[in-house]
Amino acid sequence: MKIAFHGAARTVTGSKHLLTLKNGKKILLDCGMFQGMGKETDALNRYWGFDPSEVDVLVLSHAHIDHSGLVPKLVKDGFKGPIYCTPATKDLCGILLEDSAEIQEDDVKYINKKRAATGQPYLKPLYTVEDAKNCLGFFHAVDYDKWTRIMDDVELLYTDAGHIIGSAAVHLRVTEGGKTEQLTFSGDVGRYRDVILRSPATFPQADYIILESTYGNSLHELHTTTPDQLLEWIEKTCLKKRGKLIIPAFSVGRTQELLYALNQLEVERRLPDLDYFVDSPLSIQATELVKRYPNYFNSRIQKLLKTDSDPFKFNGLKYVKTVEESKLLNFRNEPCVIISASGMADAGRVKHHISNNIENSRNSILMVGYCEPNSLGARLMSGKKEVSIFGVEHEVHAEIGSIRSMSAHGDYEDLSQFLSCQEPSKVKKLFLVHGEYDVQIQFQQRLLNKGYLDVEVPERHYELGLS
Numbered sequence: 001m002k003i004a005f006h007g008a009a010r011t012v013t014g015s016k017h018l019l020t021l022k023n024g025k026k027i028l029l030d031c032g033m034f035q036g037m038g039k040e041t042d043a044l045n046r047y048w049g050f051d052p053s054e055v056d057v058l059v060l061s062h063a064h065i066d067h068s069g070l071v072p073k074l075v076k077d078g079f080k081g082p083i084y085c086t087p088a089t090k091d092l093c094g095i096l097l098e099d100s101a102e103i104q105e106d107d108v109k110y111i112n113k114k115r116a117a118t119g120q121p122y123l124k125p126l127y128t129v130e131d132a133k134n135c136l137g138f139f140h141a142v143d144y145d146k147w148t149r150i151m152d153d154v155e156l157l158y159t160d161a162g163h164i165i166g167s168a169a170v171h172l173r174v175t176e177g178g179k180t181e182q183l184t185f186s187g188d189v190g191r192y193r194d195v196i197l198r199s200p201a202t203f204p205q206a207d208y209i210i211l212e213s214t215y216g217n218s219l220h221e222l223h224t225t226t227p228d229q230l231l232e233w234i235e236k237t238c239l240k241k242r243g244k245l246i247i248p249a250f251s252v253g254r255t256q257e258l259l260y261a262l263n264q265l266e267v268e269r270r271l272p273d274l275d276y277f278v279d280s281p282l283s284i285q286a287t288e289l290v291k292r293y294p295n296y297f298n299s300r301i302q303k304l305l306k307t308d309s310d311p312f313k314f315n316g317l318k319y320v321k322t323v324e325e326s327k328l329l330n331f332r333n334e335p336c337v338i339i340s341a342s343g344m345a346d347a348g349r350v351k352h353h354i355s356n357n358i359e360n361s362r363n364s365i366l367m368v369g370y371c372e373p374n375s376l377g378a379r380l381m382s383g384k385k386e387v388s389i390f391g392v393e394h395e396v397h398a399e400i401g402s403i404r405s406m407s408a409h410g411d412y413e414d415l416s417q418f419l420s421c422q423e424p425s426k427v428k429k430l431f432l433v434h435g436e437y438d439v440q441i442q443f444q445q446r447l448l449n450k451g452y453l454d455v456e457v458p459e460r461h462y463e464l465g466l467s
Contacts, residue, residue, distance in 0.1 A: 004463035006049040008434040013066035028058045029185045033069030036344045036372025049461045053078030060085040061187025062167035063092035072127040075135040087141040088166025097132040099282045159201040162190030164253040181207040189410040189418045202421035213435030214409040216443025221405040227261045229403045238335035243362030248350045250343035251283040253408045259312040266314040279320040279340040330356040344375035355389040363398040368406045424451035
């Protein structure tokens with residue numbers, strides 16, 4: 001069999017890895033969208049590097065858009081096979097992909113107004129809401145910890161990855177020429193001290209491993225808890241400066257973690273009496289969906305649910321659903337906290353909130369997750385004094401901050417623990433994906449020091465034979 005890396009290769013987004021068996025059958029691992037790549041983003045998402053109509057099976061690790069966001073385009077461009085995922089991933093994709101399509105359609109309308117003014121041809125979105133709805137009929141839900149035959153001589157096993165609800169590490173048992181080998185794809189690996197989810201599970205010995213490496217050269221902060229850090233920013237921005245605290249947050253995972261932390265502050269009677277807005281219809285839907293899978297929560301949350309029926313709800317929490325309600329927040333003078341998508345601040349309502357509040361020194365923008373280097377979030381964290389938003393230059397007077405401890409990606413110790421169930425000498429080849437190249441080079445050396453014999457950092461569209 002052969003493996004080709006068509007996304008998340010020496011970069012973090014766009015996860016797509018194509019396995020070609022000796023009999024010609026093709027299995028695609030993830031079908032993610034590139035995000036936060038600046039002007040290159042659209043072109044990267046329009047070019048596959050392979051023919052979608054030749055792919056026989058798609059296996060998804062989880063529902064984040066950088067892992068599932070091009071599924072509607074894959075189907076639109078000719079894919080007709082089954083799409084395997086966990087039950088929660090299937091449910092999440094049902095709302096995330098439609099939201100992605102709506103954002104694209106709105107963005108294209110805005111772009112085409114500018115193109116029309118200069119006589120340029122109109123652009124089309126990667127896919128429409130109708131395309132997003134159509135692809136859902138191809139989804140097949142598979143439970144954790146159960147080997148499932150997905151084609152002749154290929155079996156699939158999902159184990160919990162602890163990253164978001166429904167996230168999984170993918171294990172394929174492939175038999176060719178009477179010889180069976182296992183390929184493991186980590187998807188995104190969560191943290192072993194996650195405040196909500198179960199820890200990543202152990203898995204059978206693999207011959208080949210494809211491993212994410214987002215934080216392969218760093219350790220997350222442990223000395224200060226997330227509620228304490230949030231409270232510090234709320235007090236500084238909303239109580240002392242009487243401003244707005246704007247928090248870009250991914251709708252799935254990060255928003256729920258923020259709500260849980262704020263709930264914890266209320267339980268401890270430390271939550272300031274303010275309005276806390278979740279301004280994202282998708283985040284509202286995702287939070288309700290997450291609540292439907294309490295069996296995926298860790299033992300601490302399971303225990304909490306016996307006394308607190310909703311650990312994501314607290315006094316002062318308000319959900320903003322309509323565009324009109326969202327716009328009214330810009331005219332609000334009272335201090336408040338606004339949690340809104342997207343997490344990299346590159347799309348969605350949060351981009352409008354930043355645009356309207358970034359020049360006021362009373363306000364703060366607090367980043368709580370990874371940002372691609374070219375994204376608005378990353379540019380803000382780099383200390384830029386001016387940033388372009390919707391084609392308009394803005395001076396940065398709002399205070400910019402970050403909470404590193406909230407990442408849903410494991411650091412190098414978490415990744416090492418994820419691999420601890422493996423005998424390094426039995427792994428024929430380990431590939432590092434989903435990371436920035438300089439980070440991957442450092443993590444590569446760390447893994448070689450741990451006894452892995454062959455660790456490679458593939459570039460995009462690189463293909464090689466495994467056996």
